[in-house]
Amino acid sequence: MRTNVLARTLVGATAVLGLAAGGLATAGTSFAASAPTAKTAVSAQDLSVLATNNFGLSSQQAKNIQCFLRTSPASYTGAIDGQLGTNSWKAFQRWLKEYWSYNDSIDGDPGPNTIKALQRMLAFGWGYTGSIDGIAGSGTKAAFARLANEDSVFYPC
Known part of the structure; x- marks a missing residue:
């Protein structure tokens, strides 16, 4: 008899705990976050196409750089839109490889080697006096702006 009472007590207690746990598990579902939606995977290459890095240049100054790249052996064929994106930086890397000892890949990413x-x-000609460190700090940006403002460098687009 004791075994039956003990068994019923354990079964009853287990049932109560199970219901309580189930109730707690479902009690907050109305407040739970909605089901995650499927997202399209984006590759690093896709992001690089969207990225622009004008290094502090205004839109007009960036257009000047793009005009220079279009008329130089860098072979820039993109839009003159004032946004130095992947295609602009690929052209700039070709120019830097030809004349300024750029020795990395032509990938359109203005990383440390491009900046060096x-x-x-x-x-050489635009007043940069800082170290060749691959960091586009204020001195690099100021000299880049001087290049972008120099009329003798740019030809009509």
Whole structure:
């Protein structure tokens, strides 16, 4: 008899705990986050196409750079839109490879090696006096703006 009472007590207690746990698990479903929606995967290459890096240049200054790249051996064929994106930086990397010892891939990413070559160029004639460190700091940006403002460098687009 004791076994039956003990068994019923355990079964009853287990049932109560199970119901309570189930109730707690479903009690907040009306407040739960909605089901996640499917998202399209974006590759790093897709993002690089969308990225622009004018290094502090105004839209007009960036257009000047693009005009220069179009008329130079860099072979820029993109839009003159004032946004130095992947295609602009690929053309700039071709220019830097040809004349300023750029030795990395032509990938359109203005990373440290691109910036070092740019700094070598800017040190030659646009007043950059900082170290060739691959960091586009204020000195690099100021010299880049001087390049972008120089009328003798740009030809009509």
